[in-house]
Amino acid sequence: MNRIRAAVIGGGANCEHEVSLASATSVAAALSPGKYDVVRLAVAEDGEWHDASGPIGLAAAIGVLTSCDVALPIVHGPRGEDGTLAALLDLAGVRYVGSGVRAGALAMDKWVTKLVAGAIGIATAPGELLTAASSRACRWTGPVVVKPVAAGSSQGVTLVTDPEQLTAALQAALALDERVLVEQVVSGREIDVAVLGDGGFGRTVSPALEVVVDGFFDFDAKYGGGAEFRVPADLAGSDRKALEDAAVAMYDALGCRGVARVDFFLTEAGPVLNEVNTMPGFTAQSQVPRMFAAAGLAYPDLLERLICEALVER
Template identity: 40%
Template sequence: MNSPTPRKPRVAVVFGGRSSEHAVSCVTAGAVLDALDPDAYEVVPIGIARDGRWVLESSDTERLRLTSAQTLPSVDAERPAIQLLREEEHAALVVTEPSAPPRVLGEVDVVFPVLHGPWGEDGTLQGMLEMAGVRYVGAGVLASAVGMDKAYMKVVLEAAGLPVMPGVVITRRQWEQDPDSCRAEVAALGFPVFCKPARGGSSIGISKVHGPDELDAAVAEAQQHDPKVLIEVSAEGAREVECGVLEALDGTVQTSPPAEVRVGGDHEFYDFAAKYLPQEHTELDVPAILPDEVTRQMQELSVRAFEAVGGEGLARVDFFVMPDGRLVVNELNTMPGFTPMSMYPRMWQAAGLDYAQLVDRLVQLALRRDTGLR
């Protein structure tokens, strides 16, 4: 008697979400869905609408592409609702529609969360999956929370002996109760500075502030996305270089060749348009042209930053190479931009790991890792 054919692992790709990075998450999801091998995995696309509703999304990835700033992709909130239910030994996906009885899709083996920003990349989704006992790609609860909150990230990295840019944090209460003290703290840093949402990404809500007369408007812009604002000294004259971190299946931590972002034209910094929209003024050097010793030091600092926050799976560590040659850690992303044109996949492509192989590596890492304390 022939034994039954083993079931393919079921991978739920979760994307969208309530943050301002909803569209970027959708673009990432389209690329990941296309890259997952249908002969190796059963793939289920799960969208989280802007209002927080979970839906069973379409497998048509064409509608998830980003073509312009005016036509951003989004999750279709009118799709059938989907729930992740914990059963005795596993979690199952259940689809509910008003005109039909609940439909069970089956057990979930691993979740691939490609959510960017709060309510997804910040440990909230990871905590839910831990409670449900579902394996997932990427960093755990604490590393995700620290990686999302740039203010606390600086505290952790600095405590680990890593160099960071000077900065101050302004909460909404501080700004409302004593704005003059906040302005004085920023002025003490010296202009220009960058004003950004403390728990944001994709350069959304970021302003370069050239003098005190621009500060109030920049804080208001950042507070549109996060009531907590981080203001940092501008790394004038610095090169922006990034390095990828990836766990190997044997548990060791690997680093990619660094890559450099060079922004020109009307973009004063690496903003949303420069990152995601096709145009001619952003140039990427993959790999970056750096002295061997600087590359080696950057890769070493990347691993230290990854371990300082308790990273798992993957991360991208962003650096400033200062005019005097010093390296300063700008930030660490536990779920970096992951479209095929994003820096993280391109750095690993330069290391000989193509996009599909990278996606497969991350799923395999998740399948081998248990939930819970580790």
């Protein structure tokens, strides 16, 4: 039996470059050498494409990709997860793991995600969309979370509890994106649910994961060991169903494929959507692999499911 030639793409020209490299390295190592011929590609922070030997340029990278049976674009954030890589792979005629152009673009834009959620009856935190110009008129009204509209890994996200912090928080978010969200603080448990597609024939929902952190779940807490992940989360049956239903509804409304992680705050009034990640962290210790492992689906088997879905005719 011929091995499947699989391109694993990591890196990316954005602030999540190192996180993406770690995810891609873990994914490549988990693919069985007996079944897969793994080809490693990376996008440098300046946008240059590399293979194992060094820089090769975009044209050569496309040549490598078209020689593969499937691609795994493990690139988080802008110019990757936002549909950019999906568009490139679509144009090159390469099958790939994960969501397509539309879902990636919609989910990466946190403001548009809020609009979609509202249209299907899922609550989100009250907030406003600002640009560099309109941010100058932003005034303190109480505790808020300031975040870039299109960034991930909690980069540029600030919990503002004092009016003196507001200007710096806006500047930090605007350094990563030309638009920012200023949202009211939501009081509730942080619960994540992952949804896994099955070639268009069904959905598998992971056990819920609760993020427990002393303070704010920022970049340092996420990657510095300051957060505890409890999976499965201790939930009442009605809360679990509400979270699962909302996660699947968002997955379908955005048109996701592959796996997506849907993050919520669980409040007394029910789930409040935080964001949707169409290419979440993917080391073996990341949230999504942990969630499916808790259901008995091991990390290599999760990757196998994703690849099998990508190889189904679209």
